[in-house]
Structures are given as C-alpha cells and as structure tokens.
Amino acid sequence: MLVCKFGGSSLADAEQFKKVKEIILADKNRRYVIPSAPGKRGDGDEKVTDLLYEAAAARQVGSPFLHILERIRYRYERIAQDLQLDVPLEAEFTKIASTMMTGASRDYAASRGEYLNGLLLAEYLGFPFVDADRVIRFDKNGLLLEEETNSLIADTLSSLPNAVIPGFYGADEEGNIHTFSRGGSDISGALVARAVNADVYENWTDVTGFRMADPRIVPDAQYISSMTYRELRELSYMGASVLHEEAIFPVRRAGIPTNIRNTNDPKHPGTMIRHNADRQANEHIITGIAGHKGFSIITVEKDLMNSESGFGRRVLEAVEECGLNFEHLPTGIDTMCVVLNEKELRPHREQLVQRIVELTHPDSVTIHDHLALIATVGRGMVRNYGTAARLFSAISAQGISIRIIDQGSSELNIIVGVDEDDFDKAVKAIYDAFVRV
Ligand code: ASP
Numbered sequence: 001m002l003v004c005k006f007g008g009s010s011l012a013d014a015e016q017f018k019k020v021k022e023i024i025l026a027d028k029n030r031r032y033v034i035p036s037a038p039g040k041r042g043d044g045d046e047k048v049t050d051l052l053y054e055a056a057a058a059r060q061v062g063s064p065f066l067h068i069l070e071r072i073r074y075r076y077e078r079i080a081q082d083l084q085l086d087v088p089l090e091a092e093f094t095k096i097a098s099t100m101m102t103g104a105s106r107d108y109a110a111s112r113g114e115y116l117n118g119l120l121l122a123e124y125l126g127f128p129f130v131d132a133d134r135v136i137r138f139d140k141n142g143l144l145l146e147e148e149t150n151s152l153i154a155d156t157l158s159s160l161p162n163a164v165i166p167g168f169y170g171a172d173e174e175g176n177i178h179t180f181s182r183g184g185s186d187i188s189g190a191l192v193a194r195a196v197n198a199d200v201y202e203n204w205t206d207v208t209g210f211r212m213a214d215p216r217i218v219p220d221a222q223y224i225s226s227m228t229y230r231e232l233r234e235l236s237y238m239g240a241s242v243l244h245e246e247a248i249f250p251v252r253r254a255g256i257p258t259n260i261r262n263t264n265d266p267k268h269p270g271t272m273i274r275h276n277a278d279r280q281a282n283e284h285i286i287t288g289i290a291g292h293k294g295f296s297i298i299t300v301e302k303d304l305m306n307s308e309s310g311f312g313r314r315v316l317e318a319v320e321e322c323g324l325n326f327e328h329l330p331t332g333i334d335t336m337c338v339v340l341n342e343k344e345l346r347p348h349r350e351q352l353v354q355r356i357v358e359l360t361h362p363d364s365v366t367i368h369d370h371l372a373l374i375a376t377v378g379r380g381m382v383r384n385y386g387t388a389a390r391l392f393s394a395i396s397a398q399g400i401s402i403r404i405i406d407q408g409s410s411e412l413n414i415i416v417g418v419d420e421d422d423f424d425k426a427v428k429a430i431y432d433a434f435v436r437v
Contacts, residue, residue, distance in 0.1 A: 202258075290377070
C-alpha cells in the first residue's frame, strides 16, 4: 500500500488536480492521500498559506482581512468550477470568516488552506475526507503527540479503503488547531504512512527528486536515484531542501522508504530513500554535495592544551552559556576550533571570547568569519581509497584554500570550510572531480 502526499504546486489549480487524479488512478495501491494547500501556479503567484497568514496578521492588528479571504475563495472556486465539484465553499468561507472574527488562532487560519484543498480533492477522487483535527494530535502547547496520533490514524483508517487527510495541521484534545512548521504536510504524510504501515511513502512535488548538487551552482547536476535516510539527513542539514527535515523520522523508524516523485513527470522514478540503500545503486562514489554560507570559526590556541583535562568542556561551557549551538568541532594538538552560525554568534561575540578567556586562559582566541561549509556525502566513500585526496586536490587545483576539514566518524561525509567567495567554485570543483570523470 502507498501513502501519497502532494505538495502545493501539485495542487495549485484544476490542471494539477487532473494530474494528481491520474497518478492516484494509475495504481490502486495509492489509497491514502495527503494534500497541501494550493501553491504557486508560476512565478509571481501567491501561495494560499501565505495569504492565510496575511489575513490572520491583519485580523490580529484589527485591519480588514475579508478581502484577503475573498482572494483565497476565488482560487478554490475556480478549481471547483473547472472540475465541476460540488463543495459548499460559500458556507465554508462564512464559517472561516466568523471563526477568525471571534479570535481564532493564527494556526487555525493557516490550516484552512489544506482543509479546503482536502475537501475538494476528496470530492474529486471520490474518497472519504478525514479531517486531520480528528487524527493528528497535539498537546495544548502545539507539540505533536506522536504515539497518540499513530493510534488515532491507524484506528480511523482501518475501516476505510482509501481517504484524503489534509496535511500540515491537527488539533489538541480541546479541538484547538495547531500546525507544524512551514512545509509540514510532509510530516503529516509521514505520520499517515507510518500508521498504516505503508510499503512506500510517496512524496509528490515539482522536482524529480534530489540532485547531486544545488542546480543554481551546477545547472545540470544529476538526480540521485537512491540514498539512505542518514545521507539525506546530512544533505538536508547542509542545505538540500526538498523534504521537511522532520518528515523522515516516523517513516525511517518504521522502515518505510520515502520516494520523492514529480507530479509533472510521473514516469520518472525520482529519488528513493531507504534505511539501507544498495551500494551499487549509484553510479558515483559520492551521493551528493550540499553546503551553505554564513559560518564563523573560533580558534582557541594554548600550548600543551592536549594534556589539560577538561579544556574542551570549558570551551563548550562558554558556548553553552551564550545560548549557542555549535556546528563542528575540529581539534588539533594545541588548538581547538568551534564552528558556529555567524548570525547567531553576532550578538554574543564579545561575551563568548571573554568567557573562553576566563575559563581556559588560552594563548589566543581568534574569530574568522564568512566561512562556507561544504559537505560531500556518500555511503560509498568508506569503501573507496583516496576519496579525501581526490576531494582536496580538486579544491586546491582551483587555488582555493581549505580552512577546516571535518570527516564524520561514520565516514559518510567529509566537510570542508572555505571562504564564502570560493563557495560556488569549490562545489563545482568537487562535482567535476567525482561526477564528470
Ligand atoms: N501549506 C503549508 C506551507 O505552505 C504546508 C505545506 O505545504 O506543507 O507551508
């Protein structure tokens, strides 16, 4: 059995709805469907969710917001008319307006995008509509109650051969609506996939899976046909964004693969993400390259640091006292480096340096800004000799100097830090060295 989540651009208008129906009808195993709210129909268009947030913000400050709801209604009405669907949109919008008027939360407003799209899609597919407020359970602070949710979905869907369950939101015990963070329909889909023990969680979007590098840097970057959840974690942490970061956990734990597919190119198999992926499945040693700019590196130097017990702990204590998270921790014999997010560090720079000095009495503390980190990820790297050498020589052949190197102990990735100005050039060089050979 397959659980299918469709993103906003896959359901942005009637034409897209038709493609979705074709996809669902093409395989009767596609039984449970999780829609997003209508997204952009092209450049310059608006996402319904953004409009709903705009309406909620206007209402909160006492400004008119009904005209924004009208714009949203028009989007749904066009879809309903084009597909000749009989959904009481007028009554729904009257209810949304009056609920917002009486002080409904921002989350309530935002969730209506998925709710209404769910109603339309259920009608269009002829599937029952199961409101997410019945099956996705949050606590009153908006924290997902995963086990409760799992039982609720499993119980509710066990008697339904198919259903449409809107993404992005759920409710607490008292019926108050809560949403996930932006892009959270991916999480809803993963929760449903886990609860019904799907064979595959299909995540339908407008790209044909993950690419080996950001196409804004490497325009013809190849698609990744297969990868592991661990590789995906590494790549998305470093910037590859196709799937919501939290969407992998429910399915990964349950051993369910996630398949990223393109609604506009349904024949393409997309990217399959599994717990264990076949080593031979990819043509190249590396799976992908990801990274981003905006890091700072703090270098603490002290002679004989290596024989001073508790030195590292004290440096990290200073980092923690400033409320900062560190990204990496490359260390040498007499030096220790802490890589931090530059923007987060900014308001705490002086305090942090001062605390490090007080706690560790170092010979020097220096901060180097404008660092970019690049992760080269691949489960195949561990088996291959010379991967690191190839990576470093590719970068140095471009005259780029490497500021830091960090190889995860899993040997799943090698991270290098370069100056921000060298970022694109370094990514291209790594791609060329491993893919264009
Ligand atoms: N519609 C919501 C958003 O735009 C959630 C989603 O699409 O996953 O963030």
